[in-house]
Amino acid sequence: QQKVQQSPESLTVSEGAMASLNCTFSDGTSDNFRWYRQHSGKGLEVLVSIFSDGEKEEGRFTAHLNRASLHVSLHIREPQPSDSAVYLCAMSTDTGYQNFYFGKGTSLTVIP
């Protein structure tokens, strides 16, 4: 069973409009969540790490975590065409060395 589910699979927004991506997870004991971005043909770039319920902002990227509802989201403020990429949610339940589980990704397209 997939531990991390992402939605939507793909999303198209206009430049400047807020983009919201969602991630649900199956394990309520998770304590370590990351959002990554992957541009086509490139490696992963970390955007936001969040460890407790609430909000964490890194520049234009804000993650919201609600462990009770098994949900973490990413909001991108004023998205630009250069933000077009695949966004991956990852979570870890290890208290020791990190064994992260990744979602399949949301493909975001930002149109000018």
Place this chain on the structure above:
Amino acid sequence: GGIITQTPKFLIGQEGQKLTLKCQQNFNHDTMYWYRQDSGKGLRLIYYSITENDLQKGDLSEGYDASREKKSSFSLTVTSAQKNEMAVFLCASSRDNQDTQYFGPGTRLLVL
């Protein structure tokens, strides 16, 4: 800053062949990881290593060997490549078990 280098960038092999992928990092990070990324399946952890000469199996270790002979490098061997196999192998490193993982650009594998 630092960088993670993966070689080769593209790898084409024959069925049954043993193939080795290499990863180097100059962050001086202790922990290194190998992930496999398949279309529609997200990232899955193959092996990780918490220090030189250490190896820990991930969820997808069967069919692979790994080697961490130096702190800065982590190799992955596909022991017997499967025909029609196509995937991207991503290497990552992190300072310790609480820190963010930084990813390399990937090695794209195709088995004919």
